[in-house]
Amino acid sequence: MSGTHTHALFVHGHSHLHRLPASTKLGALGLFVLAVVLTPRESFWAFVVHAVLILSAMWLAGLKPGFVAKRLVIEIPFVLFALFLPFVAGGDKLDVLGLSLSIEGLWGGWNIVAKGTLGLAASIVLTATTTVPDLLSGLERLRVPRLITSIAGFMVRYLDVIAGEMHRMRLAMLSRGHDPRWIWQAKAYATSAGALFIRSYERGERVYYAMTARGFAGQMPTFDAERATATEWMGALLLPAVAWTAVAVAVLA
Numbered sequence: 494m495s496g497t498h499t500h501a502l503f504v505h506g507h508s509h510l511h512r513l514p515a516s517t518k519l520g521a522l523g524l525f526v527l528a529v530v531l532t533p534r535e536s537f538w539a540f541v542v543h544a545v546l547i548l549s550a551m552w553l554a555g556l557k558p559g560f561v562a563k564r565l566v567i568e569i570p571f572v573l574f575a576l577f578l579p580f581v582a583g584g585d586k587l588d589v590l591g592l593s594l595s596i597e598g599l600w601g602g603w604n605i606v607a608k609g610t611l612g613l614a615a616s617i618v619l620t621a622t623t624t625v626p627d628l629l630s631g632l633e634r635l636r637v638p639r640l641i642t643s644i645a646g647f648m649v650r651y652l653d654v655i656a657g658e659m660h661r662m663r664l665a666m667l668s669r670g671h672d673p674r675w676i677w678q679a680k681a682y683a684t685s686a687g688a689l690f691i692r693s694y695e696r697g698e699r700v701y702y703a704m705t706a707r708g709f710a711g712q713m714p715t716f717d718a719e720r721a722t723a724t725e726w727m728g729a730l731l732l733p734a735v736a737w738t739a740v741a742v743a744v745l746a
Contacts, residue, residue: 509728513721560621
């Protein structure tokens with residue numbers, strides 16, 4: 494299924510990953526993330542294998558490392574939490590440069606950073622090669638309940654509406670000479686939150702009335718997603734198969 498609505502993470506391209514049906518990529522992502530989660534934290538080599546697989550997918554999709562790195566910024570709060578763990582966790586201690594660090598905290602921090610980064614990077618590769626309509630269509634192909642996909646579709650599209658309202662409100666403030674640069678100067682943004690809520694609610698109401706006038710009865714129309722072939726499934730599942738092989742070796746070793 495194709496559509497005109499894309500998102501900021503999508504990168505237009507004609508790579509093999511771009512052409513794969515969304516259902517196969519979603520299935521591969523789920524299996525890969527599960528393999529990463531089940532990887533023993535002591536098996537550093539297995540994490541290297543997972544990282545190489547993600548880099549291979551990035552290369553196949555024609556994605557630049559900087560593109561993925563910029564979008565990994567969302568992980569910073571979790572990284573900070575992981576860095577804090579060695580100082581607060583209990584158990585045996587290890588002295589490093591005069592600091593007493595918890596060994597269990599070090600392992601826990603490493604586990605969070607490694608698995609979180611790999612899972613997020615894999616998700617970025619998926620969203621960079623698949624449009625929102627195709628993602629929703631792929632979820633329906635994987636038998637995800639229609640109610641969930643409809644809510645997700647409305648959420649993604651309405652985020653654009655809210656972002657547009659926020660942009661117009663900011664332009665209005667700038668045209669009146671208000672350009673706060675410090676947090677204590679942001680009172681106007683705080684007071685405008687209520688106005689943004691009212692505007693968004695009224696906009697949603699008008700959108701709903703327009704949809705009902707066009708025959709909407711509580712369920713979005715269905716689009717027949719292209720059925721994936723066995724060859725496409727095999728190609729998509731190749732990377733998670735390698736990841737699961739690494740997990741099996743790490744667990745049994």
